[in-house]
Amino acid sequence: MGRHRQRIQRPYPTDQTSDHPARFPIPARNLISLGRVGAGVAVVTGASSGIGAATVRRLAAEGFEVVAAARRMDRLQALAAETECTPVPVDVTDQASVDALRELLSSCRVLVNNAGGAFGLAPIAEADDDDWRRMYDVNVLGTMRMTRALLPLLIDSGDGVIVNVTSTAAHAAYEGGGGYNAAKYGERALTEALRLELCGQPVRVIDVAPGMVKTEEFSVVRFDGDQERADAVYAGVPGVLVADDIADCIAWTVTRPAHVNIDLMVVRPRAQAAQHKVHRER
Numbered sequence: 341m342g343r344h345r346q347r348i349q350r351p352y353p354t355d356q357t358s359d360h361p362a363r364f365p366i367p368a369r370n371l372i373s374l375g376r377v378g379a380g381v382a383v384v385t386g387a388s389s390g391i392g393a394a395t396v397r398r399l400a401a402e403g404f405e406v407v408a409a410a411r412r413m414d415r416l417q418a419l420a421a422e423t424e425c426t427p428v429p430v431d432v433t434d435q436a437s438v439d440a441l442r443e444l445l446s447s448c449r450v451l452v453n454n455a456g457g458a459f460g461l462a463p464i465a466e467a468d469d470d471d472w473r474r475m476y477d478v479n480v481l482g483t484m485r486m487t488r489a490l491l492p493l494l495i496d497s498g499d500g501v502i503v504n505v506t507s508t509a510a511h512a513a514y515e516g517g518g519g520y521n522a523a524k525y526g527e528r529a530l531t532e533a534l535r536l537e538l539c540g541q542p543v544r545v546i547d548v549a550p551g552m553v554k555t556e557e558f559s560v561v562r563f564d565g566d567q568e569r570a571d572a573v574y575a576g577v578p579g580v581l582v583a584d585d586i587a588d589c590i591a592w593t594v595t596r597p598a599h600v601n602i603d604l605m606v607v608r609p610r611a612q613a614a615q616h617k618v619h620r621e622r
């Protein structure tokens with residue numbers, strides 16, 4: 341494991357609270373938990389549920405000192421009680437919030453840009469500007485903000501890894517997907533540009549692109565709380581993927597030797613041969 345097995349330093353006083361304008365003081369007890377020797381610090385965004393939370397659990401089990409970043413601190417606290425991750429309130433659409441997270445870290449070896457999401461399934465003829473803006477902001481700009489902020493630490497680690505959780509929606513468009521497709525294609529493009537820019541630096545850049553994954557929130561959020569419509573997405577699909585399946589993939593890419601870069605991993609359930617080709621048993 342080489343350089344990244346170094347002791348992680350405590351960068352900040354234990355009585356410190358976040359001073360970013362956002363809403364969440366960071367409890368002092370969270371700021372002292374990163375002193376163990378391990379695989380290094382891994383920051384996971386969108387960590388409060390779904391693929392993000394599963395990735396926190398999995399990377400913690402792999403020996404990483406995981407910083408779980410998301411907006412909902414109550415959920416992160418529960419995850420911290422379970423995994424000993426360090427919960428930090430972060431909104432990736434808010435530069436001050438990202439900066440505050442950066443201030444808390446003295447090292448970082450892994451960044452999993454998982455925060456993202458789809459809002460709506462309207463055709464372009466009826467597109468909602470706000471939905472499109474939010475999708476671009478969280479999926480593309482959020483990934484950019486986090487990457488820009490933590491890149492110096494990732495380079496300093498001597499074996500940095502950035503995993504961007506994109507989507508199969510970055511590889512094939514579908515009706516009603518326009519805004520989400522545009523955002524995810526954008527995040528994919530950002531990922532490819534970043535890999536080119538970092539060639540020669542000790543940082544791997546990995547794109548994990550999930551297809552149909554049944555999580556508690558993805559489709560519910562997309563359909564603005566309509567649980568019935570969300571459930572219909574996965575109805576009758578045998579062996580639909582779950583968050584742990586993607587966390588398993590992320591953990592595998594991250595734990596390859598430092599010279600092995602998994603450029604792109606597309607992950608679908610066996611029953612989904614392509615974006616439009618889904619087998620359902622009724």
Ligand code: 8X3
Pocket residue numbers: 506507508509517550551552553615
């Ligand atoms: C989720 C996959 O098919 O809903 O990123 O676009 S899909």
